[in-house]
Amino acid sequence: MRAITDSVTMTRRQIKHLWRYPTLILTYTGVPVVFLLLFVYVFGGIMGAGIGGDRATYVGYLTPGIMVTTIAGAAQGTAISVAIDMTEGIVARFKTMAIARVSVLTGHVLGALVQNFVAIAAVTLVAVLIGFRPSASALDWLGVVGVLAMFAFAITWLSVGLAMVTKNVATASNLPMPLMLLPFLGSGFVPTESMPGVLRWFAEHQPATPVIETLRALLTGRPAGAGFLEAAAWSAGIALLSYLWARRSYNR
């Protein structure tokens, strides 16, 4: 019970931070929006032809990948804000209070989820403005939100764990950076079938690909199929291991 009320209090603290400094969200939506515009307008003609369509077809193909890129980008923000907390005296204060210990971390995670969804919504809006026309039903959209929430939850816990590896804010902000590569080394920007041997194997066996494929299916009104379970399993696995890791680092 105390864990829930304290986590709510800590989440409110994070949302206040967000409310006070809304430019933070702009920072995390900036990179995915630039990728979106770059890939649609610079590479989009060729890319569209490559998947048997045109630039407009490619916007539809690309948007799920950009959504996942947004989650990876927001992970850096989470890592920074956790690292700032850990380097300041405030965490010592929380640790010497009779509160649910993990609430400091769950507050960060839940606050980050809110931030993720605001950023994803903004990026999706830009995609719609440049011609993204999803054909998902209301139920499909529910699925989209669910898949995004699962994956964002997992990646956020991972970035909380990463932030506690170091006591240095600059290092903490760089550690989740490789996550930005996952949509590139998966089916985010081009079909995995077009990749050479080893890379293709990696692309087809890493967490971002089933997440992106599931989003892609749902957004075009196709059934999600086995990809959904694969995405759920990856998300659950990453979330659980990262949670245990983060909690151990925090209690040390």
Place this chain on the structure above:
Amino acid sequence: MNAMRTVVSVTGLRKSYGAHRVLDGVDLTIPQGTVFALLGPNGAGKTTTVQILSTLIKPDAGEIRVAGHDLAREPDEVRAAIGVTGQFSAVDGFLSGEENLRLMADLLHLGRAEGRARARELLERFDLTDAARKPAATYSGGMRRRLDLAMTLVGTPKLIFLDEPTTGLDPRSRRTMWQIVRDLVRRDGVSIFLTTQYLEEADELADRIALLSQGRLVAEGSPEELKRMVPGGHIVVRFADPDGYRRAAGHLGATSGDDAGLTVQIPDSGGVRTLRELLEWLDTHAIDVAELSVHTPDLDDVFLTLTQEPSAQRPSPKEPSR
């Protein structure tokens, strides 16, 4: 020892980091409602002691009771009874002063109305009402420390740990902080566990002082008791000419002399009487004195005598750049 009237009792506290022994068998007893100061040079183990007693880190060995609870078995009960204000300000810089206090109230489950009232009362008490809605990041050093302490007080703790509370503050803010600490003890009946490297601060505030050196307590007592432990009271006379120095040196019961500086040191056992007799003697013998000063022992003398440091320099208070 009556458990009701003792707020901290520690026996055989030990803590090592690898081969480095930080605390090597510390025993402490702090009566309720008093200010206890732990003094020591940098690296003596002061902060480690506070971190252990405030449940931040675990000791290797030792029986510890804080606010009537066993530290190892009931850490949450201990946490509910204590407040900690460390040397690095524990405020949320993104939130306003009022929001910081409300955050504490929420974490202590005070309820909306009570939390708001408590925040307002503490802002008033610590002279932060005008800055209540500004982000704490914009506060001056003194204001941040006051907010920090106000946050600690939201939960009405029985025992407050103040880890170097005035390090880096200007003299005026330091004096304000001292007055706040005195009020806490007098008005609220709070017990204080203070660490400091300013001897003046310990002298001003503490009922009892313990000196920590290389992980051990080398002395404990009231400021007066500690000062009596070291010989320090003396009169220093510097003569105007070698002739006067030669004539006087043998007659004054000087304990030490400096031929080149024409200076003698005379133990000051009788206070004003010793001084008057000395002046009369010098007057009678028409000896010219260039300079005369009276030294009373202070905690600096105690500190330097009892804490063995490799270098025998006078410790200068560190001035952090913040």
